[in-house]
Amino acid sequence: MTEALRQFNERRRHALGGMADRWRALPRWQRWLGVLAGLAFLYYLPFLGDIPGTNLIIPGLDWFRTDSIAGGSNWAGVLFVCALYVLVAIGLNVVIGLAGLLDLGYVGFYAVGAYSVALFGSTQSPVVQSMQRQFGLSEEWAVAWAVCIPIALAFSLVAGVLLGWPTLRLRGDYLAIVTLGFGEIIRIVAKNSGWAGQAQGVAGIPGPEGPPSADNTVFGLLKIEPWYWLALTVVLLMVLLVRRLEHSRVGRSWLAIREDEDAAAVMGVYPFKFKLWAFAIGAALGGLSGLLFASRSTFIQPETFNVQLSILFVAMVVVGGSGNMAGVALGAFLLAYLPERFRDFSEYRVLAFGLALVLIMLLRPQGLLPSRRRTRELQDRAKEAAVNVA
Amino acid sequence: MNFDALFGNLAQHTVDGLSKGAIYALVALGYTLVYGVLRLINFAHSEIxxxxxFAILGTWSLLGITDTPSIGMAIVYLLIGLLVGAAASGATALTVERVAYRRLRRMNAPPLIFLITAIGVSLVLVEIYALWMAGFFSGRGFSENRLVIGIPAMLKQETVISVAGANITNVQIIMVVSALVMLYGLDQFINRTRYGRGVRAVAQNPDTAALMGVHQDRVIMLVFVLGGLMAGAAALLWNMRYGITKFDIGFVIGLKAFTAAVLGGIGNLRGALLGGLLLGVIEVYAATLTRSTWEDVAAFVVLVVVLIFRPTGLLGESLGKARA
Structure with a gap:
C-alpha cells in the first residue's frame, strides 16, 4: 500500500516537475502570453460558463458555479470571499510559511482592519459620532474610504508590532497560545466596549463609492462582480509585492530563521528584527483583507472574528503548502469554495472538512502544492527519524 | 472596578475560583503529559x-437515574460515572494517538503538521457528537442534537461548611479534593513506578530511552491514556457541578486548560495543578471586579505577562528534568 503510494507520488512528482521545467524552457513571449491568459481567465471567472454580451453559454463549465445548485450562494460573492481568503493566506504565509512563526490569532489583525474602516468610515460608528460632536461637524461627516485604507494598514501594522514585541522572544508553541489569546482579546474587547459598538457591531460601513446606498452604481449592494475584481486586483498587487520581498535580503533572512534560528543569528541575521517584520507585514495584509470584507458587507459584528476563523486561516496555509504562494492561494481557494459548492451536504460539511484536514496531513504533510525547499526539508526529517529508530 | 464586591467577600470568590480551577487543572494534566513527552500540543484533548x-451522561440515563438519589446510591453512581468517563476518555485518547499521530511521528513531522491534524481530529469528534452521539446519549437515538443537554444531579449542592464568610458546598469540596488526589496519584505514578520511570526517560531523551530498553510507543500510548483518564475525571466533576453538556463544550475548557498548563509550566504536573487553580481564581476575581464578560481577557493577559517575565511558566518545564 505505502509502496504503491510512494511510486504514485514519485510518478506525479516527475510529471509535475516536468511541467514546471517545460514552462521555464518556453520563450519569454509565450510565457507572458500564458500569464496574460491566466489573468484574463481570473477576471472572467464571475461569468464562468457565460459569454458576456451574448446569450450563449459554454456547457459543462456551469457545473463549477455555486449558484448552479438549489439554494446556492451568489457565484461572484463566493469568488469575492475566495479572493479575500487568498489575500489572508498570502499574508499568513509570510508569518507561518516564510518566517516559521505559528500565529493562531491572525483573525485579530483581520478584525483590526475591519474595525478600522468601520469605526472611522461609518457615520453610525460611536467613534465618528463623538468626533462629530467634538468638532461640531455635520452628521454626514465621516473619514473618506480612501483615507481609511492607510488608517487600517497603520492600525494593523501597529497591532502586529505590539503583539510581536513582547511575544516573539517566546518559543513556537508558546507563541501559538499567546497569539490565540490575542485574537480572542480583540474579539472580546470589541464585544464589550461601547466605542466599538459592542455585540451589535457597526453598520453603514463605506465602500469605494462612499456609504452604502442604492445609488451606488459600481460598488453596490447587489452587483458583486466589481467587488471581486477589486479584491482580485489587490491580491495580484500583493502577490507581486510579497514575491519581491521573498526574493530579497529580507526573504532570505526569513527562510534562514525558519530553518535554524541560532545558525541564522550566528551568520549575522538578527532574528528578532526580521520576525517582527514578518509579523508586521503579515498583519498589514490581514488588515487589508479585513477592510475589504467590512466594506463589502457594510456591517460587522464581533462574533464574526472568532477563533474558528483563525484556525481556518492556518488550515488554508498548511493544506495548500506553507511557504509556496501558489500553494497557499490554492488552499485558500479550495477551503472557501468547496464548502459553498457542496452545500447539498451542508449537514456533513464540518465533518468532511475535519476528515479532509486529517487525511491531507497524514498522506501529504507538505501540503497540496508545497515549495520545493519545504518538501526536501520534510524528506530530510523523515530520514533523520529513520536513522534514529534504526 | 468594583473592589467592594471583591474584598467584601474575598473568601467566597476564592473558593469558587478554586473549584472552577480544579477542572482546568485536571484537563491541563492531559496537555502537560503529552507535551512533556512528545513536545506537541494535543489540540484534540478538549474533545476527549x-x-x-457524554459517556457519563449516557450511562446515567441508561441506568434510569433521576435527580438526587439517596446518598448511598449517589456514591455508587458517581463511582460508575468515574469508571465510565475515564474509560471513554482514555479509549478516545488512545484512538486519536493511533489514528492521527502515530504516522506523523514516524515521519518526524514538524509541530505545525501535528497541530493541523489535531484540529482536524477535534472537528471530526465534535461533529460526530453533534450529528449522532449527543442525541444517542441523551436518549433520542442517533439524531442531530446541537443543544445544551441537562444531566441529572447526583448530589444536592448545599453548603456544608462556612469559613471566614465563605459558604463551601459539598460539590466544591469534592472537586478540589479529588483534583488534589488525582494529581497526587499521578505524581506518584510518574515518579515512583517502573512505568513512570519509562515516561520520564522518554521525556528526557527518546533515543537514549529506546537504547535502554524503554518501548517508546508503549510509553506514548500510556501518556495519552493517562491524560484521557484525568479528562474523564474532570468530566465527572463538570457534570456534578454544572449539570449540563453540549457538543462544543470542550473548546473553551480546552483553551483554558491549555492556558493553565502553560501558566504553571507546560510539561510539569504540579505546574498544571497550580496553573489550573490560579487561573480559576483569577477568572472569578476578574469577573467580580468588572463584568463576567471580561474574565477571558484577564486570563489571557495574565498568561502573556507571566510568559514575558517567566517564559517557561511559573514552575518551569520539567516532566523529565527536575526530579529525575
Whole structure:
C-alpha cells in the first residue's frame, strides 16, 4: 500500500516537475502570453460558463458555479470571499510559511482592519459620532474610504508590532497560545466596549463609492462582480509585492530563521528584527483583507472574528503548502469554495472538512502544492527519524 | 472596578475560583503529559473531555437515574460515572494517538503538521457528537442534537461548611479534593513506578530511552491514556457541578486548560495543578471586579505577562528534568 503510494507520488512528482521545467524552457513571449491568459481567465471567472454580451453559454463549465445548485450562494460573492481568503493566506504565509512563526490569532489583525474602516468610515460608528460632536461637524461627516485604507494598514501594522514585541522572544508553541489569546482579546474587547459598538457591531460601513446606498452604481449592494475584481486586483498587487520581498535580503533572512534560528543569528541575521517584520507585514495584509470584507458587507459584528476563523486561516496555509504562494492561494481557494459548492451536504460539511484536514496531513504533510525547499526539508526529517529508530 | 464586591467577600470568590480551577487543572494534566513527552500540543484533548461528559451522561440515563438519589446510591453512581468517563476518555485518547499521530511521528513531522491534524481530529469528534452521539446519549437515538443537554444531579449542592464568610458546598469540596488526589496519584505514578520511570526517560531523551530498553510507543500510548483518564475525571466533576453538556463544550475548557498548563509550566504536573487553580481564581476575581464578560481577557493577559517575565511558566518545564 505505502509502496504503491510512494511510486504514485514519485510518478506525479516527475510529471509535475516536468511541467514546471517545460514552462521555464518556453520563450519569454509565450510565457507572458500564458500569464496574460491566466489573468484574463481570473477576471472572467464571475461569468464562468457565460459569454458576456451574448446569450450563449459554454456547457459543462456551469457545473463549477455555486449558484448552479438549489439554494446556492451568489457565484461572484463566493469568488469575492475566495479572493479575500487568498489575500489572508498570502499574508499568513509570510508569518507561518516564510518566517516559521505559528500565529493562531491572525483573525485579530483581520478584525483590526475591519474595525478600522468601520469605526472611522461609518457615520453610525460611536467613534465618528463623538468626533462629530467634538468638532461640531455635520452628521454626514465621516473619514473618506480612501483615507481609511492607510488608517487600517497603520492600525494593523501597529497591532502586529505590539503583539510581536513582547511575544516573539517566546518559543513556537508558546507563541501559538499567546497569539490565540490575542485574537480572542480583540474579539472580546470589541464585544464589550461601547466605542466599538459592542455585540451589535457597526453598520453603514463605506465602500469605494462612499456609504452604502442604492445609488451606488459600481460598488453596490447587489452587483458583486466589481467587488471581486477589486479584491482580485489587490491580491495580484500583493502577490507581486510579497514575491519581491521573498526574493530579497529580507526573504532570505526569513527562510534562514525558519530553518535554524541560532545558525541564522550566528551568520549575522538578527532574528528578532526580521520576525517582527514578518509579523508586521503579515498583519498589514490581514488588515487589508479585513477592510475589504467590512466594506463589502457594510456591517460587522464581533462574533464574526472568532477563533474558528483563525484556525481556518492556518488550515488554508498548511493544506495548500506553507511557504509556496501558489500553494497557499490554492488552499485558500479550495477551503472557501468547496464548502459553498457542496452545500447539498451542508449537514456533513464540518465533518468532511475535519476528515479532509486529517487525511491531507497524514498522506501529504507538505501540503497540496508545497515549495520545493519545504518538501526536501520534510524528506530530510523523515530520514533523520529513520536513522534514529534504526 | 468594583473592589467592594471583591474584598467584601474575598473568601467566597476564592473558593469558587478554586473549584472552577480544579477542572482546568485536571484537563491541563492531559496537555502537560503529552507535551512533556512528545513536545506537541494535543489540540484534540478538549474533545476527549467532551466525550467523557457524554459517556457519563449516557450511562446515567441508561441506568434510569433521576435527580438526587439517596446518598448511598449517589456514591455508587458517581463511582460508575468515574469508571465510565475515564474509560471513554482514555479509549478516545488512545484512538486519536493511533489514528492521527502515530504516522506523523514516524515521519518526524514538524509541530505545525501535528497541530493541523489535531484540529482536524477535534472537528471530526465534535461533529460526530453533534450529528449522532449527543442525541444517542441523551436518549433520542442517533439524531442531530446541537443543544445544551441537562444531566441529572447526583448530589444536592448545599453548603456544608462556612469559613471566614465563605459558604463551601459539598460539590466544591469534592472537586478540589479529588483534583488534589488525582494529581497526587499521578505524581506518584510518574515518579515512583517502573512505568513512570519509562515516561520520564522518554521525556528526557527518546533515543537514549529506546537504547535502554524503554518501548517508546508503549510509553506514548500510556501518556495519552493517562491524560484521557484525568479528562474523564474532570468530566465527572463538570457534570456534578454544572449539570449540563453540549457538543462544543470542550473548546473553551480546552483553551483554558491549555492556558493553565502553560501558566504553571507546560510539561510539569504540579505546574498544571497550580496553573489550573490560579487561573480559576483569577477568572472569578476578574469577573467580580468588572463584568463576567471580561474574565477571558484577564486570563489571557495574565498568561502573556507571566510568559514575558517567566517564559517557561511559573514552575518551569520539567516532566523529565527536575526530579529525575
Amino acid at each position: 473531555f467532551m466525550v467523557g461528559t
